Amino acid sequence: MKQILVKKDILKSNDEIAKKNREAFSQKGIFSINMLGSPGAGKTSVLEQIIKSLKAEVNMTVIEGDLYTTKDAERIENQGVQVIQVNTGGGCHLDASMIEEAIKYIEIKDVDFLIIENVGNLVCPASYDLSEDMKVTVLSITEGNDKPLKYPSMFQKSEILIVNKIDLIEHTNFSMDELYNDIKSLNENIKIFEISCRTGEGINKLSTFFKEKIKDKRRNI
Amino acid sequence: MKQILVKKDILKSNDEIAKKNREAFSQKGIFSINMLGSPGAGKTSVLEQIIKSLKAEVNMTVIEGDLYTTKDAERIENQGVQVIQVNTGGGCHLDASMIEEAIKYIEIKDVDFLIIENVGNLVCPASYDLSEDMKVTVLSITEGNDKPLKYPSMFQKSEILIVNKIDLIEHTNFSMDELYNDIKSLNENIKIFEISCRTGEGINKLSTFFKEKIKDKRRNI
Numbered sequence: 522m523k524q525i526l527v528k529k530d531i532l533k534s535n536d537e538i539a540k541k542n543r544e545a546f547s548q549k550g551i552f553s554i555n556m557l558g559s560p561g562a563g564k565t566s567v568l569e570q571i572i573k574s575l576k577a578e579v580n581m582t583v584i585e586g587d588l589y590t591t592k593d594a595e596r597i598e599n600q601g602v603q604v605i606q607v608n609t610g611g612g613c614h615l616d617a618s619m620i621e622e623a624i625k626y627i628e629i630k631d632v633d634f635l636i637i638e639n640v641g642n643l644v645c646p647a648s649y650d651l652s653e654d655m656k657v658t659v660l661s662i663t664e665g666n667d668k669p670l671k672y673p674s675m676f677q678k679s680e681i682l683i684v685n686k687i688d689l690i691e692h693t694n695f696s697m698d699e700l701y702n703d704i705k706s707l708n709e710n711i712k713i714f715e716i717s718c719r720t721g722e723g724i725n726k727l728s729t730f731f732k733e734k735i736k737d738k739r740r741n742i
Numbered sequence: 743m744k745q746i747l748v749k750k751d752i753l754k755s756n757d758e759i760a761k762k763n764r765e766a767f768s769q770k771g772i773f774s775i776n777m778l779g780s781p782g783a784g785k786t787s788v789l790e791q792i793i794k795s796l797k798a799e800v801n802m803t804v805i806e807g808d809l810y811t812t813k814d815a816e817r818i819e820n821q822g823v824q825v826i827q828v829n830t831g832g833g834c835h836l837d838a839s840m841i842e843e844a845i846k847y848i849e850i851k852d853v854d855f856l857i858i859e860n861v862g863n864l865v866c867p868a869s870y871d872l873s874e875d876m877k878v879t880v881l882s883i884t885e886g887n888d889k890p891l892k893y894p895s896m897f898q899k900s901e902i903l904i905v906n907k908i909d910l911i912e913h914t915n916f917s918m919d920e921l922y923n924d925i926k927s928l929n930e931n932i933k934i935f936e937i938s939c940r941t942g943e944g945i946n947k948l949s950t951f952f953k954e955k956i957k958d959k960r961r962n963i
Contacts, residue, residue, distance in 0.1 A: 587892060592888055592891065613863075640865065641780070643862065645865070645866065663884035671813055689884065
């Protein structure tokens, strides 16, 4: 596992750097996602499940954003895929210059699927394009169904919403109907997957979705 | 309910403003807390429980920080206490100038207990002194016991940790032993309360603790 401490390049705008990265990824047929969500929504657990489903067929690399620790990166490395740890040194989000720096450490030509796990934060990371094809937000049942309206930006900008921990719904007052209504009022095109990393429910459907996206991207080189 | 949209005053430093607010609160014997935690940790639910326990004896006012909505403020207003809504307009934390602005709308001389509910975010709010007597962080069982080491700053700066949703512990792999070990390695003086807003477990003990703090503050005018 490589670990790098990134100093933000304030001279180039985030969007310019993201555009450059995105072009490089597209030329190589790399499909990339930016995984977002609150601390504890289960981003790393979802990632572990996707990796287990796809690693036999897909060459994956993970960029792990974290404030200081390598805890999540270690969990991902245990799954046997390439991991680059980016420590933000207390910073509340990743930005495109951190991705630019991180990919220097990747054998990028071999990668089919680049997964960027952002810092756990439902506010700040929404503002930064990391050169991903899709923003994927993970919301857990135990956070409550009021979160999309309270933190709208991330849900408006995401192509995918993963509703995680659905095995716990009976122990909460979470309303799936209200969630769908609220989400669709913010972002009518968002695609929703309901899953549980504990029981495995919904994981196949989610992994199959990503597999198709990865194939499409390869096809369009 | 008053609702104000605050424009940040960049001319005065946060700490200077916090100091001025703090002196004003102390002169009037107001005990104040800054409630922090991830989105969905249960800050508003904890607040509802504290209000129910104490409102017969204590004059409480709540400042509700939120990005855009008044959802949490409405929940608190339903409890029959004075609420001031501060919308950050997408900003990821409250700062002392927002509190300075908010208290213009409060009959502050009558207040015993001022509760500031911060924006749901485990990173950015830790850096801003809001003139509180105590930072109180709410961590829910379903977020996982790894959060203190991953997001250390908030836990290092808090006097109180409320571990919420303990009724769900049997459905998770949360380790209370690991939590205590990690927390104590970051902040050996932190006081921990284990509670459930659903079952009511631990609420009395928590409310009694705050009641004593409120009395002490009054005594020291």
